[in-house]
Amino acid sequence: MRLDLQHDASELAMKRHSVRTYLPRMVEERELAICMAPLTDETGIFGAKTRYAAVQVDQTPSKLGTYGMIRDAKTFLAAVVSKKELRAGYLQVGYQLEQTVLIATDNGMGTCWLGGTFDKTAFFQAAGVDEEEQLVIVLPIGYPSGKTRLLEHIVRGTAGSANRRPFEKLFFQAANGEPLSEKMAGALALPLSCVRLAPSAINKQPWRVFVSPTAAYFYLDGGKEKPTIPDIRYVDLGIAMCHFEAGAIQAGLQGSWVFEDPELSVPMAYEFIGAWIINKN
Ligand SMILES: Cc1cc2nc3c(=O)[nH]c(=O)nc-3n(C[C@H](O)[C@H](O)[C@H](O)COP(=O)(O)O)c2cc1C
Structure with a gap:
């Protein structure tokens, strides 16, 4: 991008x-x-x-x-x-x-x-x-x-448009699935904070990101409504990935998108969408 x-x-x-x-x-x-x-x-x-x-x-x-x-x-x-x-x-x-x-x-x-x-x-x-x-x-x-x-x-009031979920409810550690705090996110804190502010349909914020030292794995949390195709929440995920990459560029990080499912242990309702792999120089 x-x-x-x-x-x-x-x-x-x-x-x-x-x-x-x-x-x-x-x-x-x-x-x-x-x-x-x-x-x-x-x-x-x-x-x-x-x-x-x-x-x-x-x-x-x-x-x-x-x-x-x-x-x-x-x-x-x-x-x-x-x-x-x-x-x-x-x-x-x-x-x-x-x-x-x-x-x-x-x-x-x-x-x-x-x-x-x-x-x-x-x-x-x-x-x-x-x-x-x-x-x-x-x-x-x-x-x-x-x-x-x-x-x-x-x-705006009905959708709660001014609010976003806390960092720890959106982002997790890939190693154990535990919540990721902004402090723990290190260099990825900035790109993830851009994801957190992204717009989504009815402000549902269905994006979940699992983070390892080398990658950020993006999932769609289908909740009780398993995504059927087409589902507007796929648009939300594309938006979140755009915000992440724009933030990563600002943070001086380099990386690329891959789409092979890493088969992390995640909740049943989560669907893997794509991962941003950090290029190590
Ligand atoms: C994929 C998508 C579809 C949306 N559809 C509508 C819509 O049909 N009508 C509308 O008024 N707002 C729509 N919105 C706007 C959201 O309600 C809004 O982005 C969200 O409440 C967050 O508010 P903000 O954009 O002011 O931060 C949509 C947003 C997204 C991302």
Whole structure:
């Protein structure tokens, strides 16, 4: 992953929040191109084909509804995957589109992941989705109005959006499964703190990471609802992996993603997603 950021990833992870009210202005072409730079086949790590359509409200005949969730956004990015590879596609959308979110935040813009609250028919048409494809996410992108409407306060309060689980409930020692404190995490404390601040659908934070001296192993905690494909929580995992890598780059670490299950002893409900192996120099 190559992210050209002016601010530290950890600062951006802290600053980013879902923006649901925008100034009624289209994103300028140059700024949109900068934000969309990571959305290419080359940046995918999950081997899926993903496609991103920029949808401009003023150039679209039908009304792009979001059930009132988003106000005045004029630009949306629609993330589309092939129905043949939904698991890898969902993971990859999370990993790639969160890079766009970080770049947008870096440039003072706002975004909000939408996995459910958008008018499917209108966005299908606007993004030219065909029968072989699935529209996974719609992401409004634009200039925040600075105002928060009552509906947003309610949505944020219901999801507990301002809160995150404690470090020790998300991260564990690979050797024995015991909780990992921020202090014990050493050089990985910064990338893991970026994971902890990541956005997730209904703020469920389904990411669990097991850490050894040489690697960070990412799992999806399915809880009582075992993931069925497609499951929006795969997007959450892709986002978390993006935050981890951005934080690792900031911390001066080098590593690479591998996808072979290490068969660690973990709870039954955990599904292995991928591991970041630290390159030792
Ligand atoms: C994959 C995904 C899907 C989401 N879908 C919706 C959605 O349909 N509607 C909505 O209002 N917010 C949606 N959100 C936003 C989350 O509710 C929000 O990220 C979470 O509550 C944390 O709040 P924050 O982003 O302000 O930190 C989604 C987030 C993610 C990552």
